[in-house]
Amino acid sequence: MVTSHENVLSYVTFGELINVIFDKSEWHLFEAYFPPQHIMQAKIEEIKAIRNRIAHFREPHAKDEARFRLLFDDVAPGLHKFCARYRRAVVSPKDPVAARIVDLWAQVGYGYEMLCPGNDWIYASGVHRMNPLMHATLNVSIPRRQTATSDDGLIYRLSVSPARDGKFNISNFLEATAELHNELIHFIIESEREVSVTIPGIHGPDKVAELVGIFLRAGIDSARTYRSSSLDEIRVDWPETV
Numbered sequence: 001m002v003t004s005h006e007n008v009l010s011y012v013t014f015g016e017l018i019n020v021i022f023d024k025s026e027w028h029l030f031e032a033y034f035p036p037q038h039i040m041q042a043k044i045e046e047i048k049a050i051r052n053r054i055a056h057f058r059e060p061h062a063k064d065e066a067r068f069r070l071l072f073d074d075v076a077p078g079l080h081k082f083c084a085r086y087r088r089a090v091v092s093p094k095d096p097v098a099a100r101i102v103d104l105w106a107q108v109g110y111g112y113e114m115l116c117p118g119n120d121w122i123y124a125s126g127v128h129r130m131n132p133l134m135h136a137t138l139n140v141s142i143p144r145r146q147t148a149t150s151d152d153g154l155i156y157r158l159s160v161s162p163a164r165d166g167k168f169n170i171s172n173f174l175e176a177t178a179e180l181h182n183e184l185i186h187f188i189i190e191s192e193r194e195v196s197v198t199i200p201g202i203h204g205p206d207k208v209a210e211l212v213g214i215f216l217r218a219g220i221d222s223a224r225t226y227r228s229s230s231l232d233e234i235r236v237d238w239p240e241t242v
Contacts, residue, residue, distance in 0.1 A: 007240045014051060018044055033078030043071050086141040086155060094118070095140065097156060097201075100209035108213030111220055112136050112160075134220050136160045138212065140201075154201025155185065158212050159194060160219035167192040170231075173222035174238055181241050183211060189231065195219065 009017075021030050027037060034040045050064045098116035101108070105122055111133035114122045117140045124132040141155045162168065170189060174181075183203065188196040197215055199208050 010240065014048065018048075033075075033082045035074055035078075043074065047071060085144055087144050089117070089140040089142040089154070096205035097140075097208045097212070098122075098138065100205050101138075101212055104209060104213050108216050110217075112216055114138060114216075132163055133166075134160060134162055134216075134223065136216060136219070156199045156201055156208055156212070157196055158199065158215055159196040160216065161194040162223040166223050168195055168219070169222045169225045170195065170234055171237070172225050173218050174234070174241065176218045176221065177215060180211065180214060183207075187238075187241050189234065192231075 012020075020026055021034075022037065022041060031037065035043075046067055050060060050067065053060055053064075095117040098118065098120060101114075101116065102122060106125070109122060109124065111124055111128050112122075112135070113124050113132040114136035116122060116138050123129050137157075137159045139157045139159075141157065143153045170192060173195060174187070183199070185198040185200055188198070197211075199211050201208060203211070
């Protein structure tokens with residue numbers, strides 16, 4: 001049966017995924033974010049037993065939920081460390097992506113005003129200059145230990161939102177950009193009023209600027225076709241994106 005899951009990792013079994021994490025050649029990628037390997041392996045064995053009971057329709061033990069919570073408490077600091085390993089970059093208005101977007105603005109910026117890296121504004125043109133239809137912000141993050149803002153390691157976060165009380169047709173936004181999802185790190189959708197995408201800077205300034213332009217256009221089109229949709233339903237429909 002065809003499902004909405006396309007990433008090959010979605011079809012890896014729990015055991016196979018654990019084998020990848022604990023493989024001698026791969027563990028160095030994970031050890032900074034997990035407890036010591038021998039402790040983590042013992043905890044995972046407990047979780048595997050719980051998983052097997054549930055998967056085979058057996059009643060869980062009374063302490064199974066507590067074991068899950070304990071594991072989460074053990075790995076939560078590592079998850080936070082992983083997510084917080086980037087910081088907002090201090091860049092100049094001459095950021096190459098922003099400069100390229102300025103060049104493309106006549107084609108991609110209709111109705112938008114956008115705050116770019118370095119606190120530099122690009123304004124809507126014509127009748128929308130004083131009354132923009134859409135707002136956008138482009139931020140740059142870098143690894144905490146990185147000092148130079150080379151493309152390697154940069155993350156560009158584009159956030160778009162309709163002006164005033166407008167809302168997005170989020171499903172339309174996702175469908176219109178589906179072919180480009182593999183070019184992103186992820187979507188961040190917290191409400192029907194703001195959508196963010198994170199774009200790896202390793203694409204290079206031209207490609208990042210091109211992607212920003214496409215998502216700007218998709219944003220204004222989706223704001224024009226608003227219909228109410230459950231965010232929980234969207235997460236189910238787009239499990240590897242949202």
